[in-house]
Amino acid sequence: MASQVNPRYTELVDSVREKSHSIYNNSDPHNPHVYLDRGKVYAQLGFYDLAAADAYRALTLLEGVVDPDCAEYVARRRLSSSRQSKRETADGLEPNDNDEDVDDDDDDLVDISRNEYDETIADVYFLLVQSLTRCGCLRDAHDFLTRAVEHLQSLDKETSSQRYDQVISRLDGEVVNEIKQHQRKAVGKDKEEKDLDPASLPGQGYARRILYPWNQHEPDRNAPETLSLLNKRLESVAPDCEVRAVSLPVLHEPKNSAQEENNERANETSIIQLGLFAKRDLLPGETILRESSLLTATNRLHDDLCDACNGPLPELQTGSESAEQAAVACQECDDTIFCSQACHDQAQAVYHSAICGQEGLQSLGKDVADPKDKADYLYFLLLGRALAMAATQDLHPLDLPEVKYIWGDFHEYNPDDSNEQAKDPSVSSSSSSLPFSFQLNILQPMRFVEEMGLDPFTTLDRYDTWILNTLYAKFRGTASGRLSTWDGGPEVCAVHPLWCLANHSCDPNVRWEWGGEITFMVRRDEEKAVWRRTRNHSSDDGDDDGTRHPSPAIIRKDEEILNHYCDIALDVRQRREWAQGALGGLCQCARCKWEAS
Template identity: 45%
Template sequence: MDSASGSEVSSEEDSALALALLSKRDELTRALGGGGSVDGIAQGSANGSRGAALPYDLIAYLDRAAVHSELGYPDLAAGDAYRALLLCDECSDAGFEYHELALDALRERCAGGLPAVLRGRGRGSEELERGVGRLEIIAEGQTANANANVNANASEDEDGDEDEDDDDETRRLKRIARIASIRCFRMLAISLLLCGCLKSSYDFCIRGLGAAPEDEDLLQAKEYIQLMARRRLKLSSGEEVDVSELPDQGLVRREIYPWNTHEPNRFSQETLDFLNKELESVAPKCEVKVTELPTLLEGIGELESTNKQLGLFAKEDIEPGEEVLDEISLLAANNLLKESLCDACSSTLPPLTADSKVVDCPDCDDIMFCDTTCLERAQESYHPAICNTDIDTIAKDPDPKEKPSALYLLLIGRALAMAATQQVHPLELKEVKYIWGDFLPSASNTIPLSPNAGPPPTWTLPFSFSSNISGPLHVLEKMDIDIFTSLDTYDLWVFNTLYAKFRGTASARVNPRTGHPEVAAVHPLWCLANHDCDPNVRWEWGARMRFWCRERRIRGESGGIKKGEEVLNHYCDIELPVKERREWAIGSLGGRCMCGRCKREAGELNGHGHEHGLEKEAE
């Protein structure tokens, strides 16, 4: 067989395996989602499967984590392993809210013996490249050894987990939950390592080793964490790794997941009609049309040099200085605790004088609004889901270096509150549904399943355990939402999709004294105007987002937008040199800016070996 034929066979085998794994994932998700019986699974069978859906089934979460890992989604595997770990804790502590439900689910799954995911010895490997070369990670492993370690330590730990009134069956189930927790720690440590989240990976690794000190997979994961840390921190082999300095933000796949049925056809006539209807009151001289933009990422063979996008175009001439757009959005957040900002629109509240229009929520402490209009909008949009909770303490007043991440998490929290209040799926919110997420085709993100495959692709979505997994779940718990019975609405891939959309479109206000971002918002119609480092509009965001047609362009030409011309926005500081503008674009948009100005200035740099000064913006 020649190499071409062999490659085709390998590709076909990969496709068949991927389809089988996706089918298995769908089956497990339906089982966990409380959607009734699952075809082909007999209750109480020897492998521990069951017939009825069990949302508190930690075994199903571990099974789904393994499937996600095989599909090349280590972030989703970590999310499932974390939910399984929470359920292990629920099984072990009679004082926890879901103790009986989790224990009942485990009892049903273990009716035929120890479930396969806890007694198997399957071995898998992942190829990892995060600036340190290729590393082989053992993603499955010596389960038998781990079981032996846990059972050996069971007598020491028994008093901690088991009540003296527990019957023999309950004691057996709690021991199984401890075995499962080792599996969770192993999956979390390895999956987060594959994502590049070294600090969280190390933390779970150490927790696992505390329960099973001789677990081979955890010991090996610890070695790889230290190896990667030395490479990323540029330490020599003899230097000690300071655990507090371990990086904890990695990168994961940024794509429309194969099972995502909520993403619309952004280029359909139905979508264009809806958006143009929304624009009538916000930007009456503009319309949404389909356009072609340069592809930002380079070096990925499957991608075309241009890609189809939505854009904002003038329906009639717009004069220099004329207002183009005026939009209010409640998909807003601030990371300041107890500051005098409107909870709805995040604008600064006026002084509380006798004739002040500022109002508070009658059921909350210290939640203020600009006026009754903002209060009414909040009550219709998001506030009932968080009213009279202490959710306002989450991600507030963070460390300065964490402020951008905190704002993204707070935007996720606002979107979840809007979805709960409006009783819609988060991805169906009109503020979210149609915005751009800079998604790559799944084929460009996929890790080939063949053992002869080359290195994995470069992923582009920033990811951390605290921002993407534990943070959103904490928000949901504060909202009194059961995170186990609402999996179809609040799964990790939903959070990741929201992050992908917000990272490319959210705008932020910085504190003029510190330069730190403190307020962020997503304006879904404003962000339809595509970025260009030579924009024809300028914008201002106070309580509302406003566009004005620029008096002059960046090179000094007169402003104005003719009928049929595209409205060109800017998402970064256009005074920056081209190198810094492109660095910003890589972080926010997933690739280097390819606008005409950037290409021109980069060409001047390459051609002459020095940097030309940027023309100053003339208003």
Template identity: 30%
Template sequence: MLPEKRVARLVQQADISLSSDPLRSWNLLTDALAISPYDPDLWQQRAIAHLKLGYPDLAIGDAYRALLLVQELLEAHEESEFGFAGLAAWRGRRAQPKDTFATDDAVAEEASNEVEETEQDYESIPKITETEDEDLKNTDILARRLICSSLLEIGCLLDAWEQADASIKVHPEDEELRKIYKKADEKVKQGREKGVSDFQLRGGEVARVIYPWNTFEPDRTSEETVAHLNTFVNAASSGNFEVKVTELPMLVPDAKEEGKVVTKTSRQLGVYATKDLPTDTQVFSERSILTVNNRLFDPLCDCCNGPLDPLNTFSCDSCDDVMFCSTLCKDEAMEKYHPPLCGIDIDFLFKSAHTRHSVANDASATASSSTPTKALYSLLLLRTLAMALTQDVNPLEILPVKYLYGSSPPPPPPQKPPTLPFTFSDNILSVFHILTRLEVDPFKVSLHTFDIWHTLTIHSKILGTASARHNPTSGQPEVAALHLCYSLVNHDCEPCLMWECQSEMKFRTLREVKKGEEVRDCYTDPRIESWKKRREWLMGSLGGGCRCGRCVRESEADP
């Protein structure tokens, strides 16, 4: 069957399924995009399927791709990177009969076998007609409406206002965009009147769930997974710890919902002592290369983030951007992650995210994190994607990413899932900028390996399990890392362990630990006296309000 006919058929089937079975519609459109990744209408239609499935964050990512491709098609005769292929595919699909089911498959199949691909130059493709220009304009409008309304739904009020404002300047005649702008404007004004900062007005929340098509997540509580993880934990702890399945309190993002789940638990993993452990004893040490630093403070090894000896350092043979503390670290970096990063500028990740962005900007526009910690998390995402490219694997299959906890299956209604912080800059623009810097095709290649759902899944794992080390002089975070075994230790505001990380993650006991006791670490500063402040700090990593013994006790005594 001819590719354009196959795509047209998939799109028609997706349209039929959209209302009754949006997941099937999503799968059909994903199949169509695998054949024709530069057709903006396909991304826009899959964005609608994402909305039907309850994922406005993913819808924004697809609609943004549609916007980029509309511009590419309009510039196809100016030798744009994807416009020529996109315009040919877009026209080919549109030229198919409205009902592709009525066509003769055998004839089409035979015809496809006789077709030979021929090279075409930019002059040979017809110019865009007035009708085509109008249709592309409509796709652009629909994508902008979806982005702005979805940002509003998520709670990214200031982003929604800015994108609607930018969109109205492009399409001043569109009344729907004006309505969205007016609604966003009212909400932003209300927030500012209440003293809400612009930083807070940009941040929204999205569902922190395992997407139904994500087949990379292991069954974390299966005997096979637990046995596999114990090989790592046993080595890192010298036999002091073991992994077991445990029951943890169910967490919800809304404090008003807490009473409904106060007696409910969820099956998770925990780490338990295999022997009595005395106070103030190092009981654990783990190394990871999924670690990053901001290079603004003390010089650190790019691979392990250990301190550098100025008289004994090793650099990349092709660039002077990074230094290593040993030939071991240098060789490991070259083998596992550095080649795609060699010589590229990553300073954009440290620029302010509060620069006003037009929704019509391209993937290389300034898009960055707004705090030092977020910048480090973006660097962790960059390192993860570079590892995937170097090792030629899906990023969700890399160790330790595969076994890190990030999300859970959606809970049964009416329960609400945990949430994940979301901003347009951090989770959409920055991702496209990273892909551009890595020279990854953001449409064709990224569909099955670096799609927005991949990066949001990685983001949830980073947010839930990353450690961050602060510079003792500046007080600013300078290092962030992901460690498999460390991530398995659950949180408690009254911990029995304290971690420290130089080139390795290490745990020391804060008190005597008995054999069979679950060991806990604190994901925030346990010296914070206010349980409300601790919960606020922990919301991002836990995905809900902390319900450890200390927080429950203090919240009951001082509601």
């Protein structure tokens, strides 16, 4: 049954569209009110992640009013809206020109006054702290709450008033409640009263993983023109494979082990996605796909990998090797090394020009203190690469060919589900399943844009938070990773946009290798998985010892190419746990079902 669209929701979404349109036109980019206003609408829609980002923008600008010496940007607002209407475009969110002189008309701009600051600052802190709390980012919510309380109390003292008192107690109540709930769950009821160590609070919460209603960049992935475009691209990468639509079971995340047992019910619904298929019989040992990608990232600070493809670097030039064999350094920034002249040239055209010589970017996101954060920071570095690609190629990040057609695992947004997340922000739910943190979704991306020499307020048409969240959603479902041989932690990751079209099975018919390029090879007999039951079994369903032997190692014409997202040597429980992140739920492949039954 089609759900009726809530008129209030439509109104709020229209309001976001209108406000974003004006922001992307740069009509008033350093006006904190603009971000506070949009942030409040986001919060009403339940997009607390986007609300937090806008509140932080407003705070950054407002802080410049009281501390101009430390401020990067002068908070100003435009007196009239005439300038804005001059730049209106006919067709939607984004400006269609790059009018450099948009801020030249200084007569129309006034600095934000101290009075305006006093009127606005409490609202900004309120939105920021409440939104971070509702996303489950309790550590940062607590930090900003502490800052807010100190600052607002000092303002009260200065003016001998108590005008901010109410805001402080409301905020305090909201954050403290959430922290108590968190502690109750984390350490047990009896310990809840103990002194709070803010560093122990979670920095990461969740945002909605959805296709934003104003996102006009997502293609219809099942349309014939999409399939034919992807198949055209496949011709040089995997000439014997074809992309086709395929029906897959919808997988659900288990909340507890009882639910895990009952997860077979998840099979009741299915979804049409894409998959790779054989165009002819493919023989054991054949290499059927070779793809290289520049959408890569590594967290090694001084590494011996090609900056572009992340393949191993050849020896530095000694004079004896041919030009094609030698590593090549960028002429402008010697620290950036490529495995070949071809990678160097491609990098310059695809992403490097926007970040060449920007020293601040060399360590950004790489000096990660806690090993547990390494994987999340790798996704951030991948995001950085995508932003550099967009800036170099003057493209919207969501239109990059490496990004546009990949799977994002977006959930349907139900506007009537008013505040599922607000009820318990600390756990992911079906709609709020995108990991979100103040650091990696707001602060570090803003720094990245600044380090590229751009103003993060005037470039929001390309680098707004919903765009970054959409990129993260796509990367989290498709990127492959390599572990460090030093400490076993994640070290390199990449998105290979055609390779990642292959679906998963714990009895895969291909294996993959990844050096400079990624390859699929058809598995030989001895490489195929042996199914092993861990529980009692009846001997007529497999061998007496509880094993089942694999199907022959050949991929027949029209059979699906099945990759593996986890180590297939593990037992069913461990495999399901490992692959859960990439699959969005517990694996229901034939082997898993048989082994778990």
